[in-house]
Amino acid sequence: MTGSSSRDRRAWPLGVLASAVGAVVASYLARLLSGPLGIAVGEAIGPVAAEVAIGALVVGGMTLGVAPGLWLAARSRVAWAGVLLWGLPVGGGAAGAVGLGLWAAMGGVAGGVAAAVTGSLAGLGAFAAVQWAVASRHTARAGRWAATSLASLFAAFLATFVFGVALAGLGDAAGQGLGGAAFGAAYTAVAGGVLRRMGSRALGSVDPPRS
Numbered sequence: 396m397t398g399s400s401s402r403d404r405r406a407w408p409l410g411v412l413a414s415a416v417g418a419v420v421a422s423y424l425a426r427l428l429s430g431p432l433g434i435a436v437g438e439a440i441g442p443v444a445a446e447v448a449i450g451a452l453v454v455g456g457m458t459l460g461v462a463p464g465l466w467l468a469a470r471s472r473v474a475w476a477g478v479l480l481w482g483l484p485v486g487g488g489a490a491g492a493v494g495l496g497l498w499a500a501m502g503g504v505a506g507g508v509a510a511a512v513t514g515s516l517a518g519l520g521a522f523a524a525v526q527w528a529v530a531s532r533h534t535a536r537a538g539r540w541a542a543t544s545l546a547s548l549f550a551a552f553l554a555t556f557v558f559g560v561a562l563a564g565l566g567d568a569a570g571q572g573l574g575g576a577a578f579g580a581a582y583t584a585v586a587g588g589v590l591r592r593m594g595s596r597a598l599g600s601v602d603p604p605r606s
Contacts, residue, residue, distance in 0.1 A: 403471045407591060410468025411583045414461045418579025421460030425453045443499045450495030450518070451488040458487025461551075461579045468587030475533035476590065482529035486522045486544070494518020522548055536593055543593075547586035554581035 429449050437445035462483040469476040498514030527541035534540070554577040 406471050407468045407587050410464040410466075410587050411580050412464070413467050414464025414579035414583035414587075415576040416579070417460035417462075417464055418457055418575040418582075419460075419573075420575075421456045422575030422578070425456045429453055443496060446499035447492045447496035450491030450493075452491070454491030454494075454518075455484050455488030457575070457578055458582075459484035460575075461582050464579060464583045465587055465590070468583055469590035472591045473593065475530070478529055478533060482526065483544075486525035486529070489525050490518040490522035490548070493521040519545055519548065534593075539593060540590070543586055543589040547582045547589075550585050551578040551582040554578060 429452055432452055433445040433449045436448040462480045465483065466476050466480055469479075494514045494517055496514075497517050498510050501510035501513055523541045523545040526544040527537045530540040531537035555574040558574045558577040
């Protein structure tokens with residue numbers, strides 16, 4: 396019992412660390428692949444489609460890097476945590492595709508600020524909608540998870556922005572790597588903590604399934 400309790404207490408900080416590492420790897424791969432992908436799709440279909448593809452790759456890839464750490468943080472308390480291994484990157488891909496695609500599509504007909512705000516809000520909405528759809532099959536608290544995932548994504552982007560500004564002098568590669576670590580750590584710090592509280596007040600019990 397003592398060993399189980401000790402492992403459970405370590406799960407959240409280990410999950411945060413794993414998400415930070417995973418997001419660093421994801422940010423590197425996204426940086427490597429987004430340029431060639433954008434060029435190929437842009438030449439084949441057009442500039443808006445290129446932004447859709449880049450958005451799906453970058454945000455989907457980042458959330459894919461975060462997902463194992465989130466699972467690690469929550470698995471001892473939430474029976475359905477495993478579905479987030481695919482549900483999180485699917486939501487991230489949808490968010491990036493909708494957000495960046497709409498931003499690009501509106502850029503020619505609306506002001507830059509209006510396009511940015513609309514695209515950002517639409518992307519966040521798409522992410523929350525996917526998270527609700529994923530969780531609703533497993534828990535009656537899907538709305539709470541959707542709100543939590545939205546707040547966690549916002550915290551992750553904010554942490555990335557703050558690190559990007561603070562570490563601007565380190566160069567693109569180092570700054571992007573540390574920004575990726577901030578993204579992953581911030582997301583799981585928020586989402587993992589809330590998921591653990593959602594799962595149970597008593598160690599070992601699980602979130603009630605949706606009837």
